[in-house]
Amino acid sequence: MSETLIRKKLLTWYKKNQRVLPWRKTDDPYRIWVSEVMLQQTRVATVIPYYERFIRRFPEPESLGAADLQEVLKHWEGLGYYARARNLHKAAGIVWKEHGGAVPSDDKDFLRLPGVGEYIAAAVLSIAFGKPRAAVDGNVKRVLSRLFLIPEAVNDSAKHKKFKKQADTLLDVSRPAAYNQAVMELGALICVPRNPECAVCPLPEHCRAFREGKTDEYPKRKAAKSVPVYHIAAAILFHNEKIFIVRRQEKGLLGGLWEFPGGKVKKGENAQAACIRELREKTALRAEVQSYLCRVKHAYTHFKIEMDVFLCAYISGAVLLKGPTDYRWVRKAEIRDYPFPKSHLKALARLFPAV
DNA sequence: AACTCGGGGAC
DNA sequence: GTCCCAGAGTT
Structure with missing residues (x-):
């Protein structure tokens, strides 16, 4: 049977040619699971540094489950598909509290965890527990x-x-x-x-x-399919040497991450006006543009954005959020504590070249 | 069944 | 520019 021969040749080849990867140095189901979550739709080379840092900080389900989602997202910052982090965080809490910290080796129990689908179940159950799942x-x-x-x-x-x-x-x-x-x-x-x-x-x-x-x-x-391009305007708002940031809704695109307030530029509208309008509509704050910072181009899965970023000064108003779930006035040195989308990190790098 | 959900590396 | 990566959840 040729299948038998294929398996044999494949395994011989693998034994000789496999890469040395961090998650191949362990038989801990949790670590193998974390690696599989990070690796979905993401290349090995990208994952390695994230995996190392994540495991150092969250070495087992308990430390992950007990951590603040903010910190988990900060460790995921730049990796994309943030629902993976939110689901893994929630799943780790379930493993910790309902399974005594042991990753379930049973298909049904494991598949019940958020973020665990057919692939990850098969991968973890086979690699960590030796179960015959393709x-x-x-x-x-x-x-x-x-x-x-x-x-x-x-x-x-x-x-x-x-x-x-x-x-x-x-x-x-x-x-x-x-x-x-x-x-x-x-x-x-x-x-x-x-x-x-x-x-x-x-x-x-x-x-x-x-x-x-x-x-x-x-x-x-x-x-x-071809993807649309959206024109976005964002405001980096200063007041008393602090910068205003808002938190995105828990679900959906970039869920739970922080950003500079902004939104779509309407047809026929200029970006500067849109920036001030969006800031007012979403936060009830009035401000004026002081200078233009930069344009950030960024590609998502189903669309692209061209974001014009303006440095603004506070004029008046108390914060009343419409859309965002939270806000902070932060000093320059504190910004690094918050997880941001890559597009906003690009703008931040332009504002503070050394950071 | 079709959409949504990031970011980057290779070409 | 296009492709596509150790996919899962929602509608």
């Missing part, structure tokens, strides 16, 4: 697509089951931890999206895409 991520889909010439698009969620089924068939049930990591590692190092390194692949004779000269055509993929 982990199917983007790497795995790409490898399977080429190996078996699967015509369904890898980014079509409706076709996920097709890949899951194929993954279940190929899974090495006797060594699920090494097997899952081996397929993902092959996808990350050899069977990459563009210009795969088939010359050093351990499975060329088993790969239909390679044998048929179609490695460039696979995996199949649905075309991406």
Whole structure:
């Protein structure tokens, strides 16, 4: 059976070629779980420093569950997809309080935790507990697509089951931890999206895409939609040597993070006027623009922004929030304690070049 | 089933 | 500029 041979070659290749990664030096389910959460939709190189810092501060579920969400978000600042941090924080609290601090090894209990879906459950249960669950991520889909010439698009969620089924068939049930990591590692190092390194692949004779000269055509993929660009104006408001910041709502985009107040520039409106208008509408504060700081361009998943940032001076009014959930007047040295979106960090870097 | 949700590295 | 990454939750 060729599946047996594929598994054997894959595992031999993995044993020799696997990268040394922080989460491969432990068998602690919590640490492996944290790594998997950070790694979703995020590259290994990006995750490593975040993982090290996060584990140093939150070495087990209790310290994470007991921490303030603000501090957890601060450790996640810049990593993106902040719901991951909010869910992990909440899940750690559940593990701490309802499971005595032990990450559940049971599928149902583990899947019940917020932020734990099919992939993370399969990954943690296999890698940390040795359970035979096939982990199917983007790497795995790409490898399977080429190996078996699967015509369904890898980014079509409706076709996920097709890949899951194929993954279940190929899974090495006797060594699920090494097997899952081996397929993902092959996808990350050899069977990459563009210009795969088939010359050093351990499975060329088993790969239909390679044998048929179609490695460039696979995996199949649905075309991406174009994204709109929004014009934003934001105010860095000063008063008595303090800066005004507001906190975003708990859910949704950049949920729970802090930012400089602002909003969309209306059609035909100038950015400076929009800045003052948005500040008044969302905080009830009246201010005047003193100078233009910079324009920040930033790309999100479904849209882009071009944000004009103005330095403003307080005129009058008491804070009455409409939208934001909290506010602070902070000194320059205190700003670093609050988690900000990358776009606002760019503006902050322009304002205080040394920080 | 389609949308939402960050940021960055490779090309 | 485009692609896409160790995906999950919501509607």
